[in-house]
Amino acid sequence: MHIKTASTDYPISNLLRERWSPRAFNSQPVEKEKLQRLFEAARWAPSSSNLQPWSFIIGFKGDDTYNKIAATLVEFNQLWALTAPMLLLAITKNTNQRGEPNRSALYDLGQSVAHLTFQATADGLFVHQMGGFDSKRTIELFEIPAECSVATAIAIGYIGNPDSLPDNLKKLETTPRERRQSIDLVFTGTFGQPTDIFNQ
Numbered sequence: 001m002h003i004k005t006a007s008t009d010y011p012i013s014n015l016l017r018e019r020w021s022p023r024a025f026n027s028q029p030v031e032k033e034k035l036q037r038l039f040e041a042a043r044w045a046p047s048s049s050n051l052q053p054w055s056f057i058i059g060f061k062g063d064d065t066y067n068k069i070a071a072t073l074v075e076f077n078q079l080w081a082l083t084a085p086m087l088l089l090a091i092t093k094n095t096n097q098r099g100e101p102n103r104s105a106l107y108d109l110g111q112s113v114a115h116l117t118f119q120a121t122a123d124g125l126f127v128h129q130m131g132g133f134d135s136k137r138t139i140e141l142f143e144i145p146a147e148c149s150v151a152t153a154i155a156i157g158y159i160g161n162p163d164s165l166p167d168n169l170k171k172l173e174t175t176p177r178e179r180r181q182s183i184d185l186v187f188t189g190t191f192g193q194p195t196d197i198f199n200q
Contacts (some may be wrong), residue, residue: 003159004177019121020177021128023080023169026160029060030086034123038156041119045112048104054112055095057142061085068141069153073131077153079128079166084155089138090129095147109151120156128155 006017039056047053059066061084069087070078081087092109096102117127133153144150164175181198188195 003052004174006177006179009182015118015121019117020126020143022126022159022173023083023128024160024162024165025084025126025155025157027061027083027085028158030125030157034125035050036118037123038116038119038125042116045115047064047111048102049096051093051096051108052111052112053104053105055091055093055148057089057091059087065097069133069138069139071131072138072141073135073153074134075130077130078094081128081153081155082170083160083164084128084157086156088154089142089150090152090157091144091148091150093145093148098180099147113152113154124158125156126159128153 003018004020004022006012007021008017035058042054042056043052045052045054057065057069059069061082066087069089070082073081090109090113092104092105094105113129120127130153131149135150138144138150138153162170165173183194183198186195186197187193
């Protein structure tokens with residue numbers, strides 16, 4: 001099993017260092033108690049005005065929901081995502097109780113999925129989020145209300161053998177993870193003005 005642990009400049013939680021998005025999953029089903037913990041973690045994410053705009057549709061390999069989610073994925077994602085024992089759709093409600101736009105809806109859904117992701121990591125699971133899917137088709141297939149939108153499809157499971165992947169994807173499983181430097185992300189005063197907190 002190859003875990004692409006992040007090489008960080010500063011010490012962070014191992015849950016954050018070990019979280020990554022593999023494409024090779026094995027067929028082992030995810031235990032019910034772990035599923036419960038995933039969605040309990042998602043439930044307790046913060047949200048604007050505590051609106052909790054997130055919802056999920058979950059499919060297990062072999063069932064109709066899984067097959068419908070799989071059918072919405074772009075061809076590239078179908079090459080690998082169907083090795084996962086679970087596929088999800090992450091959905092957000094874009095309006096508040098008064099029917100007005102909720103500008104924080106996508107942000108809040110993202111926090112909920114992040115909570116789910118790190119609970120998954122704590123339980124030895126891996127999560128791969130996908131933007132490559134047909135949003136319009138998911139809305140039709142799953143009869144999603146007009147005030148909602150599908151933000152991402154998600155594969156979840158235990159890590160698998162990279163050799164199970166097509167040749168063009170194997171390299172992606174083993175190349176080091178890279179990120180921009182913190183000094184390029186954090187500013188002070190005005191946008192783009194570096195902070196000195198990263199100076200030695």
